[in-house]
Amino acid sequence: MALLKTSYLGMELKNPFIAGASSLTSQRDTAKRLEDTGAAALVTPSLFEEQIQLESFVLEEEIHRFDNLYAEMTDLFPEIKHSGPEAHLRMVADLASSLEIPVIASLNAVQPETWVHYAGLLAETGAKALELNFYATPTDPSRSGKDIEQEQLAILRKIKEKVALPLSVKLSPFYTNPLHVIRSMEEAGADGFVLFNRFFEPLIDPQKERNLIRHTLSGSNDNGITLRFTGLIGGESKGDICASSGIMTGLDAASMILAGASCVQVVSTLYKNPVGNMAGLIEELESWMETKGYPDLYSFRGKLSAKNNPDRWAYRRAQYVKMLMDPAGVIKTYPSN
Numbered sequence: 001m002a003l004l005k006t007s008y009l010g011m012e013l014k015n016p017f018i019a020g021a022s023s024l025t026s027q028r029d030t031a032k033r034l035e036d037t038g039a040a041a042l043v044t045p046s047l048f049e050e051q052i053q054l055e056s057f058v059l060e061e062e063i064h065r066f067d068n069l070y071a072e073m074t075d076l077f078p079e080i081k082h083s084g085p086e087a088h089l090r091m092v093a094d095l096a097s098s099l100e101i102p103v104i105a106s107l108n109a110v111q112p113e114t115w116v117h118y119a120g121l122l123a124e125t126g127a128k129a130l131e132l133n134f135y136a137t138p139t140d141p142s143r144s145g146k147d148i149e150q151e152q153l154a155i156l157r158k159i160k161e162k163v164a165l166p167l168s169v170k171l172s173p174f175y176t177n178p179l180h181v182i183r184s185m186e187e188a189g190a191d192g193f194v195l196f197n198r199f200f201e202p203l204i205d206p207q208k209e210r211n212l213i214r215h216t217l218s219g220s221n222d223n224g225i226t227l228r229f230t231g232l233i234g235g236e237s238k239g240d241i242c243a244s245s246g247i248m249t250g251l252d253a254a255s256m257i258l259a260g261a262s263c264v265q266v267v268s269t270l271y272k273n274p275v276g277n278m279a280g281l282i283e284e285l286e287s288w289m290e291t292k293g294y295p296d297l298y299s300f301r302g303k304l305s306a307k308n309n310p311d312r313w314a315y316r317r318a319q320y321v322k323m324l325m326d327p328a329g330v331i332k333t334y335p336s337n
């Protein structure tokens, strides 16, 4: 039997499959099912400062809605306040104590001080590592990409100083040069990287002229950017690379490991298939390794990274250029419908 062991953020994992942050990993019963069907680790949903701010705001509004009508109400009732991150911290602590696999706590804050404060609180829950989810949609055109990166680096350094747990950074693919960001974050203390997050995107119903929520789950066609940057950085970075987005099958995982990933995170495939499908992913990878004669993960990890790839153009624009030079070939491959 092939050995699936790997390591991530200094932790030994029994296989490379991690259940990524989602609502599936916030509930004890689904988390337990993920553990029972083979998940090697689990990332909790992010503690979102924005959500706490929003909930506190709504609660304040509710409490004070009738203040003007019934003045006595302002004195009659004791002051009620939102409990802040308490409920989330309890959820993480509960998972960390009830599961045997390592629990990684994810954080997405807004203010630099809150990033550090919440990271400290999460570190006390029993989680084995922290995943910093640095994504925020830029809405201010006066801030440059460099400003945003510098702020993220400063936050990372401060968290590193305060928290002894290993740190991974879950990156957005929308940096001008993710490779430079990875190197700078490594220097600032990141122990690993999750490449990449995938975000909810807006949607407009043109008939009703209103915005809708687009609930998009990934498919295997959505892992191209992840594969490109995993291949480009694989074997070159000191930090572990955990591939994420569009990893739907055991063979997708094999591709990421061939490109240089240490492990993978899966989410959409667990929504599209029963949670128990985790076992199927593991079996598929294992059976591919056996067919190929690989005794363990290390015997093929990074075999097709840019560094080791016999095709030096594999992760660059060569395919696109090839298509431009051979339009007939493209038409044959993709006949119009």
Ligand SMILES: Cc1cc2nc3c(=O)[nH]c(=O)nc-3n(C[C@H](O)[C@H](O)[C@H](O)COP(=O)(O)O)c2cc1C
Pocket: 020, 021, 022, 023, 044, 045, 046, 047, 106, 133, 170, 196, 197, 198, 217, 218, 219, 244, 245, 246, 247, 265, 266, 267, 268, 269
């Ligand atoms: C319902 C749902 C909830 C999610 N919640 C979080 C979250 O709290 N924090 C986070 O970093 N990513 C979150 N994600 C993103 C996933 O962790 C993952 O990065 C993304 O879905 C891409 O992986 P996939 O292609 O395997 O789905 C969520 C995704 C889904 C579908």
